[in-house]
Amino acid sequence: MxxxxxxxxxxxxxxxxxxxxxxxxxxxxxxxxxxxxxxxxxxxxxxxxxxxxxxxxxxxxxxxxxxxxxxxxxxxxxxxxxxxxxxxxxxxxxxxxxxxxxxxxxxxxxxxxxxxxxxxxxxxxxxxxxxxxxxxxxxxxxxxxxxxxxxxxxxxxAGLTAQHVVRSLDGELDGATAVVIGVGGLGHLALQLLAPADLACLVAVDPRADARTLAIRLGADAVTADAADAAEWLDDREDGHGADVVIDFVGTPETMRAAGDLLAPGGRIVVVGSGGGSIEVAKGRDLPRGFAVAAPFWxxxxxxxxxxxxxxxxxxxxxxxxxxxxxxxxxxxxxxxxxxxxxxxxxx
Ligand code: NAD
Ligand code: ZN
Missing domain, CATH: 3.90.180.10 (Medium-chain alcohol dehydrogenases, catalytic domain)
Known part of the structure; x- marks a missing residue:
């Protein structure tokens, strides 16, 4: 040729x-x-x-x-x-x-x-x-x-990274409450990969209205414009107590702080976004008992x-x-x- x-x-x-x-x-x-x-x-x-x-x-x-x-x-x-x-x-x-x-x-x-x-x-x-x-x-x-x-x-x-995250959560999703922060390229595929799991509740967060509409179509039970509102939404539920899994596809100081605030005891934060945020990984401080934090790559x-x-x-x-x-x-x-x-x- x-x-x-x-x-x-x-x-x-x-x-x-x-x-x-x-x-x-x-x-x-x-x-x-x-x-x-x-x-x-x-x-x-x-x-x-x-x-x-x-x-x-x-x-x-x-x-x-x-x-x-x-x-x-x-x-x-x-x-x-x-x-x-x-x-x-x-x-x-x-x-x-x-x-x-x-x-x-x-x-x-x-x-x-x-x-x-x-x-x-x-x-x-x-x-x-x-x-x-x-x-x-x-x-x-x-x-x-x-x-x-x-x-x-x-x-x-986008799909590969989301799949890597979801696979790493194998065994942690059944009956869990999960929050996905950021419904862009990666987030919209993560929602689809999470959908077959037997989650108790899936919340998606994005400031963009069209991203929230997409999230509902892709199986989110609830959407909010910012992660702090997701915490309130979860606390209002009968079994409250925050999220067992938070996947942060934004990773700014705000979203990572919100991810920590949202977390239930024994919960896991997965930081995927590279927005320059950080989180203090220290026992007995802000994060709940038994927390895990991961930052997977591709x-x-x-x-x-x-x-x-x-x-x-x-x-x-x-x-x-x-x-x-x-x-x-x-x-x-x-x-x-x-x-x-x-x-x-x-x-x-
Ligand atoms: P994108 O721009 O397609 O999507 C980001 C989404 O986040 C948008 O829908 C945006 O509206 C939303 N968003 C922005 N601020 C927000 C906030 N405060 N709260 C909630 N949602 C908010 O980006 P993408 O291509 O999906 O990439 C997402 C992030 O993941 C980037 O930081 C990227 O660099 C990173 N990334 C990491 C890996 C890895 O291996 N860890 C791989 C690919 C991308
Ligand atoms: Zn990329």
Whole structure:
């Protein structure tokens, strides 16, 4: 197959600045690498945190192409790659782990010990907001033949991270009261992944009215505009006593304080959002007896396989708004302004 020599790519070229759409060479795969024609790439709020970082905060060298939620079709491969991959549609597991360290051997690739600098696709290495994407190894691909790439792309981070969180709560959800803070890209998928659990009550929090409407449609029993109101709502219930699980997809000082206030004894706070908040993890202070606090990062390859399978059976379905690559900078601006419902997805 003949490939063009150059392609468009949305690159971060300076810290604290919006990315730029530039022309770059189409990479050529060698050894065990594969080249994907990008079918769709989701825009994550994390990209805004990355763009906004001052020089020196992120362990990444500039420039690199953004886009860590990617679905594509394998169009070229290095000589070490099994040719069965050619022509397959795949979801990219963006954590480009080493595959050899203890964390990788235990199937915890998202905590790979080798990832001390760039993390993977679109996070230090060139990502999928481009016509083509070079992936270092087929270990990072999950086959997803026949699925709509636009619905699939958000599952590779928003859905994957939500699945990782929900799986980590296995055994803690039955009969529990849960609160989801932030019903954006990640939160709206988490609500769907929580829905099959036998929860006593699921409350969603978002200041945006359209996000709250979406949350009700996706199975929330109640919605509030701020997390403090969720505490009141829960206390008014017959079995009150706060929430057994609080998943904070915002992570600002306000939401994390509210998460602590909401927590029931023996409850767990899962902080996913990177909003700069903190919480004092100290015994006998503000948090109730038996608390747990976790701050998971992305998800494992197995989580990605699971969430892709759940989408195939209709358990989870991303709400998406589609943009062209030229429109991506404007779409990021909309995401920043809180104007995206579900996930913004670029089709280059
Ligand atoms: P998003 O912008 O799509 O969604 C955020 C949602 O939170 C929006 O609906 C917004 O209205 C809502 N919100 C804002 N302030 C709020 C408040 N005070 N109370 C309740 N809701 C509020 O963002 P996203 O892409 O879903 O990402 C969410 C966060 O998760 C970001 O901080 C992102 O960096 C982080 N993230 C973490 C991981 C991880 O592995 N830990 C992975 C991906 C994203
Ligand atoms: Zn992300």
């Amino acid at each position: 003949s490939l063009p020599r150059t392609m468009r790519a949305l690159r971060l070229t300076a810290w604290g600045s919006p990315p730029e759409l530039v022309e770059v060479p189409v990479p050529r795969p060698s050894a065990g690498q594969v080249l994907l024609r990008v079918g769709a790439a989701g825009l994550c709020h994390s990209d805004l945190h990355v763009m906004d970082s001052p020089p020196g905060r992120m362990p990444y060298e500039l420039p690199f192409t953004l886009g860590h939620e990617v679905v594509g079709t394998v169009v070229d491969a290095g000589p070490e790659v099994d040719p069965v991959w050619l022509g397959r549609q795949v979801a990219v597991h963006g954590v480009w782990s080493c595959g050899r360290c203890r964390a990788c051997r235990r199937g915890r690739e998202n905590y790979c010990f080798a990832l001390t600098g760039p993390v993977g696709c679109g996070l230090g290495y060139d990502g999928g907001l481009a016509d083509y994407l070079l992936v270092p190894d087929v270990r990072h691909l999950v086959a997803a033949q026949g699925a709509d790439p636009v619905r699939l792309a958000p599952l590779t981070d 998800g494992t390859r197995r989580d990605l396989e699971e969430v892709v399978a759940l989408a195939a059976t209709g358990v989870v379905r991303a709400e998406t708004e589609t943009f062209t690559l030229d429109e991506a900078p404007a779409a990021y601006a909309r995401l920043r302004a809180g104007g995206v419902r579900g996930r913004a997805v670029v089709v280059p």
